[in-house]
Amino acid sequence: MIRIEGILVSKGQGGVYSEKMIKGHRVWDPYRSKFAALAMIRKDVDLLPSQKVLYLGAANGTTVSHFADYVECVYAVEFAPRPMQDLIVVAGRRKNIIPIMGDATRPEEYAPFVEEVDLIYQDVAQPNQAEIAIANLPFLKLGGEVILMLKTRSVDVTLVPKDVFENTLAELEDAGLIIKDTCWLEPYHHDHACIICEKVSKN
Numbered sequence: 001m002i003r004i005e006g007i008l009v010s011k012g013q014g015g016v017y018s019e020k021m022i023k024g025h026r027v028w029d030p031y032r033s034k035f036a037a038l039a040m041i042r043k044d045v046d047l048l049p050s051q052k053v054l055y056l057g058a059a060n061g062t063t064v065s066h067f068a069d070y071v072e073c074v075y076a077v078e079f080a081p082r083p084m085q086d087l088i089v090v091a092g093r094r095k096n097i098i099p100i101m102g103d104a105t106r107p108e109e110y111a112p113f114v115e116e117v118d119l120i121y122q123d124v125a126q127p128n129q130a131e132i133a134i135a136n137l138p139f140l141k142l143g144g145e146v147i148l149m150l151k152t153r154s155v156d157v158t159l160v161p162k163d164v165f166e167n168t169l170a171e172l173e174d175a176g177l178i179i180k181d182t183c184w185l186e187p188y189h190h191d192h193a194c195i196i197c198e199k200v201s202k203n
């Protein structure tokens, strides 16, 4: 990742949203983007020019646009019509964002438009976040990673966040994923955990 004086940035053309610029680079704000928060907490996290990414929960494309500054291509799935309109505008200004209006719980609907990817990045505030990640695993190459941004309050507001986190880890492991790293996104995003896991088998 590129940092200027400790600030996370990306290289593309600015003016996508109200992002600040530093020395010609786009500031990637950890308080607005969970991936940026992760990159501030885990300095070894990286995005590579060779990577293809399936991004679930693209919203209006702010984080997607930063991903696109780093990677080869982003398949950006969003199901809400209003943010989708913004996402289409963002994608129109980049050559490597494929906006897909689709429901991440129904990957079969967008399967014809998505190739095998190196990384699945998921940021959907839904009760069944682990289930959604698992349903999208057929797109992930062997050895590829899932980065799940878990909003614990969306899974079950009556449970303590740590229990939701543990239950989610168990669900992912039951699906055959290997947990490689986890962290909480404090102080940037409250009650959000990041789970990074690897696909090690085809099933």
Ligand SMILES: C[S@@+](CC[C@H](N)C(=O)[O-])C[C@H]1O[C@@H](n2cnc3c(N)ncnc32)[C@H](O)[C@@H]1O
Residues within 6 Å of the ligand: 032, 033, 034, 056, 057, 058, 059, 060, 061, 062, 063, 064, 077, 078, 079, 080, 083, 102, 103, 104, 105, 123, 124, 125, 126
């Ligand atoms: C927390 S926001 C994502 C923010 C975005 N990742 C960013 O960093 O800019 C969650 C998004 O997921 C979308 N979403 C929720 N459930 C979804 C589903 N089943 N399929 C596709 N998108 C979904 C919502 O409409 C919302 O835009």
